[in-house]
Each structure stands twice: as structure tokens, then as C-alpha cells.
Amino acid sequence: MGYESWMRKKSNLECFLEKTTPYVPSHSLPKTSIREGCLWQPIGKDAVDCFSLGDLWDQYYEWSAYGLGVPVHLATGKTVVQYYVPYLSAIQIYTNKSNVAFRIAGEDSESDSWSDDSESEKHSKSWDATSEESSSELPVGSWPAKDRLGNLYFAYIEYCPPYGRVPLMEKVTEIARTYPGITSFKSVDLSPASWMSIFWYPIYHIPFRRNMKDLSACFLTYHTISSSFQVASYADTITGGDSEEGASRTVGGKNGKRVMEANNCVPLAPFGAATYKAQGNIWIDPKSKDHERLSTLYSAADSWLKQLSVHHHDFSFFSSRSTMWI
Template sequence: MSSRRNSALSSRHDGNNFYATPRRHQQMQVAKESAAEAEITSSGRTSDSIPSVSSHSVSKVTNLGRLLESFSPLVPSRFSSEHATSSGSEALEADSHPFFCLEDLWESLEEGSLYGAGVPFVLNGKDQIVQYYVPYLSGIQLYKDPSKPSSQLSSSSPQSPFFQYLEYERPYNRQPLTDKIFELATQFPELNKCRSCDLLESSWLSIAWYPICRIPIGPAIEASFLSFYSLSTQPTGKFPPYFSAANARAVYNPTDKKFSLPVFGMLSYKLWDSNLNLCEQHEIEHENSLVQAVDNWVGYLRVPLPDYHYLRPRHYSYRR
């Protein structure tokens, strides 16, 4: 990871709101809002670095869709030929299977960890804004068994992960994701070196996304999210019949040679108490399916994930 990483700060503030914004990023919020508002005032538009929403996408894409797309990391691929030869031959590359290293995934999330990831939303059907979120590590399990193909994965007794981290710290005391990964990797280097092609399909990552600011400045959007990702690019194995892994697979784009890691499951906090309310029936059904995917996944692997067990009973309590 780059040298831009700041040292982690652990400063406490009001703990009544479990998902309160960490103080480190409250300070960042003021600077970001001031700079962006100055840009809007002087030029009548936001900076080129701020995501925009085209008039075409307003009618075609929902706020939930924009959120899922923005929360899906794009990770550079590697090829097995890189380990077998130094020639970089396109022929060898074409015959090999692409994969990604976990260190490339962490690198792709570093900018968002430092400055916040922008999500373009449309409010009231017309007002275009960008809401910034900072990612925090919620949980990760890595499964790898060279002696047993993923197709032999048992649906009744999941294997034990060779690495696991579940975050128990309250959100307002957590380090941003790449800071936490850097700390963990000093004790467990495999957290950087692992290849997606060596990980079983049960390997996963969960990220907690906390809002820090919106541009242009306006009423705060307090909704937070817990998203889940598959970390394996092995051939499809056998999951329990009630769980569909179709939406969990990393999608490889041969044009830019990158993987997109889609969100296959998600829980929200205060989504229904914000002005991002999902109104269309297909949006509500989509959101329900994301929650169900999380329930199935956590239940199948029997994961005592603190964020899940805190958010799950509160998820629907904010619906109007």
C-alpha cells in the first residue's frame, strides 16, 4: 500500500449511536465540503473527481443500484503466466486463468479509506448529490485447502478458515479499512499475498460503510451499510441448495483486465429513516434479497459477526 496511509487515531466521542461517524472523518468532512462548495460556486459544477449522474441514468438506475456499483471494488488482475515466465507473452496470458491478489484489493480500497468513496444519488427524482462513505473492516474469513477441491465443500459442516478476523470494536473507535489491514498483515503476511484462485468459495469479506458528508451540502444522509463480498475466483463449487452464489462471483473484464467484486449481500442501518427511501417495488424486493443473502451466508458458515448480530434485529425497525 502507498505511503499516504495515515497513522490510525482512536478518539472517543458520544457512544449512544452505535454507528456514529468516527471523529477522524468528521474533521475530513469539513475540509471536503468546503473545497467542493468553493468549486461549485466558482464554476457552477463539481470537481471532475466527484462522480456525476447523467440524465439518462436518472431514469434507468436506482439509488440502490448506484450504491451497489460504487461499493463494488475494481481490482487489477494477474495471470499464472507471470509466475511461470518473465516474458509477459500474450499467448501465455491467454492460456492462463486471471486472478487477483488480496494486496491489490486493499490497494483499490485505499483512496476511499483515506478520503471517502463518493456515491452519486438522486433525491426527489431530480436533485443530484454525492454522498461520501468511508469503508471499515467488519469481518473476513479465508478458506484454503489444497488437498480438497472446492467442489467437495460440505454443505453440512463448513471447514475452518485458516485466517479469520471479526471486528468487535465499536465503529467510532475503528481504524479505516486499509489501516486495519496494514496492521493485521504485519502479523499475518498471507493477508496480502493470498491469491483469489487459491481461496475456496467460502472465503468472504464484509465492509461497514459510514457516511461522512454530502456534496452539495444539505440535510445529512445517516444511512450506513454492511456489504459482503466473495474473495474466490475458483471454478464454481457446490453451495447449499438455498444459497445462490451467482451474484457473488467476481466479474472479470478482459478489456481493462480488472475484476469487479459485486456486493452479494447487504444490511442497512437507518436506510428507511433517510431521504434515500426505496419507493419502487422492485427496489424493495432487491433490498430484501440482499438481506436474505446475508442471512443465508452467515447462517451457513455459522459466523458470530458482531456487526451482523447488531444490525439484523434493527434493520427493519427503521422502516416507515
């Protein structure tokens, strides 16, 4: 079965999760090149499998610049392509190395908040200011860094409203000027506590249709970025083990789109997710397990943040405005 035929069999939610999963080229490293104490995923007697964070960000290069098109099947039988732009919502990089610089970063809080009745910016008009003060740099003691998590090299949480955010690749480039590890580290350098969250914001759909409020849904996806959580097969994660159907896909990257075989790269399928304005049948198909899947992904994200004692601003915003989890 071809990739497009397989996609048509999936619900809109499943298509979204599949399309927004980055496929990162994997590399084999001799075990002798891995520093003592690093966690790794064995692929053979004398080698380990890993990916670089630089290659990870390359997967978002085109998506960040032009948006990612996700096919959405409507109740009328028609299909539109909804384009989403990714933003870096949050990231924590824990390393297995000692004596690594510690920093917490975030954007200054906005005094206004975005609400449902926005017109010019749709649902980006305002952004609730949190009760906690946010700043570009917080005191070391304000973030709980436990020895078992590794060494916290860098952490970032976004507070700006969507329309005020810096494009993902621009944000990564900005961070890398001070913390080059965000692009140079390999997944074997990172402890299992390392993760990132991507905010997917809708920008337009083709062909354009009026009064399609359900297409204004926003998503948060959560991904681990350590080798300890590498998935052997993308198909096992999304298709329930049917590896033939999920064997390949088109991947965005700095050098253009390309088809990559699943066994030649690492799929970072989301382990958690949250939604905003996704209560309609378009995103939650009553004939599928969409509601159960979203509930599971939401619970996983909530549990992850609580275990790390992280206040994720976007997640709090989504949670306070969603009726799905009540």
C-alpha cells in the same frame, strides 16, 4: 451511453452498490503454476484468471483515506454527493493449502452501545455489547472449521463502535504483520468459503443540507474473494446483462483514480448486504425493485453467515434495529 448518464438512470441504491464495488486487476497464470488442489476460474486452455488480495486492498486505499463519494438523487430533483468511509467489518480467509496457521481475531467488546439519538457522533454514540466475549484471539475450537470449507487461515470480526474503528487500510496493514497472506494470497489460493464484509459509514455530503436524516444510512456489503466466484462481467451482475452500459468505470486505487475496462479486471459485486437507517424513499424507491433487491441481498447475507456458523456483530446490530425485514 456514457457512464454518468447510465448512473442517473439508476436508483440511489443501485448507484451505491455500483460505486462500492471494487474492480480488481486480473492476471493470467499458467496452469502449471497453480498448486494442486487450488480452485480456479479457467479463461483459456493453458491459463487461469485470478487476482491478488494486495490489489484488492489497493482499491480501498483512497476510499479509506478520503471517503467514497456516492451520488444521491433527492425528491426535490437536486443531487448531493454522500461520502462514505469503509471499515473492515469481518473477513474469513480459507485456503486450499494444508498446515496453515489458524487464528480468530477481533476487537475487544465495548461496554457501551450506539443509539439513534446521538448528537456529536450522529448514530455512532454507542455500540451494544454482545453476550459473547470477544478478544483479540479466541480458542481454535470456538470457530467451526469444517474440512469441506478448506483450511481457515485467518478470521476477523469487528466489535468496536464506528467512531472507535481503525481505518480499513490501517487495519489490513496491522493484520498483515502477523498474517502476510491477507495481502499476498491470490484468489486461486482461496476456497469458495472465503469472504469479507465492509461497513460503509456516512461522514458528510456535498452540498450540505440540513435535516437530511435519510442520508445517515449505513450499509454492510458482503463479497466473496475466491476465484470460484469471480464474475465474468460486472454488467451482467448490476445492469442485468447490458455490458455496453457497464463497460468501464472509475476505480479508486493507491496510484490514483483510473478508468479500467470490465474485461481487464474482476468486479467483486456484493452478494449480500444489510442496511441501517435506510427506510426512507431516498434509498428504497417505491418505483423500483429496491425493496426486493435489498431483501434478496439481506437474505443471502443471513444464509451465508448461518452456513458458516458465524456470528457477525455488525449484521446482528443492523438486523435488530431494522424494520424492513419484519
